[in-house]
């Protein structure tokens with residue numbers, strides 16, 4: 145990788161950044177050229193007020209290129225443009241090879257659901273106190289365990305013995321809830337999603353966790369289940385109310401997430417013809433709502 149570093153006055157930064165992108169820079173970043181010097185100026189305003197200025201007096205614009213020739217060509221082309229007046233090429237440097245994979249991985253730590261139930265990326269050792277572990281790496285599908293809605297569903301699952309139970313994960317994303325249910329003993333698990341990439345991701349994550357489940361599109365959900373988990377959003381949850389309620393077996397549980405605290409009453413009303421929903425958990429402005437049939 146090669147870095148082309150330019151100096152630009154405030155009114156040229158946007159044009160320069162757009163030109164660098166048009167010249168196929170892999171990324172463009174802008175830093176305060178006067179940071180940590182006596183010329184550094186604060187850009188923030190009084191609390192509640194807009195900042196006095198939109199940009200720094202002088203910026204360092206750093207563009208990343210895959211080839212040195214591309215970085216040199218971009219510098220040469222920019223220098224002959226009218227808008228380059230007042231700008232300067234500071235350097236073209238080789239960027240030391242980094243272990244980008246390791247750098248990205250270091251940003252994802254194990255997630256504690258309960259003191260003994262953890263989600264652990266494959267590059268981490270499980271914490272000593274973990275008794276149940278879901279092995280999951282960040283991927284394309286939603287559900288790494290960091291979102292409050294997922295965490296509340298898993299807290300509900302982690303607090304239960306699901307041995308021998310039939311479980312439906314409706315809107316499975318990464319499959320994290322279905323896998324969590326399997327870790328708690330469920331043995332007939334169906335995980336469905338409208339997104340085929342999520343179905344694929346669920347299959348892969350289930351295999352990595354040595355969990356047997358059936359993953360597929362929503363028409364794969366058939367019959368009734370002792371536990372129906374759906375972490376979607378309030379609007380689709382309201383539309384899905386009759387369908388999801390019909391999946392709940394006698395004595396079974398419905399567990400809904402993706403609902404903001406202020407949406408509790410509308411969800412209660414939408415499900416009232418079939419089941420009585422109550423708030424079972426709250427986290428960061430989100431609620432978990434559950435109901436039991438019979």
Ligand SMILES: C[S@@+](CC[C@H](N)C(=O)[O-])C[C@H]1O[C@@H](n2cnc3c(N)ncnc32)[C@H](O)[C@@H]1O
Nearest residue numbers: 286287294315316317337338339342375376380
């Ligand atoms: C917020 S994610 C939840 C993923 C995972 N279950 C979790 O708890 O982290 C919602 C998922 O529901 C899926 N979804 C949205 N609408 C749906 C619908 N009508 N039927 C089935 N799945 C749906 C989305 O594709 C997405 O993967």
